[in-house]
Amino acid sequence: MSGEDLSDAVWHKSSYSGGNGGSCVEVASLSGGRVGVRDSKDRSGPVLVFTPAEWRAFLAGVKSGEFDGQG
Known part of the structure; x- marks a missing residue:
């Protein structure tokens, strides 16, 4: 979705993420x-x-272990 305005998106980080700045992604409902989906460090x-x-x-692939x- 090139050029989509995401300035109002509410991003959520996984509760499994620690506070140590490790690799993590954030998701937002659009x-x-x-x-x-974006990199929480960028x-x-x-x-x-x-x-x-x-x-x-x-999500089905993640749950099935794919x-x-x-x-």
Whole structure:
């Protein structure tokens, strides 16, 4: 979503994130049911925007262990 205004987005960091500045992402609910994801250490950096279907598929993959061992 190039050029989308995200200035009013309310970002949420995982409760699993520690206060030590480690690697973490933040998510925000956007208009149309979309979800924005950004690096918590680079808040002015790029944002990935997922459609509702893409976000559901991603969450299903996380829950099923599809991404375990990645990285």
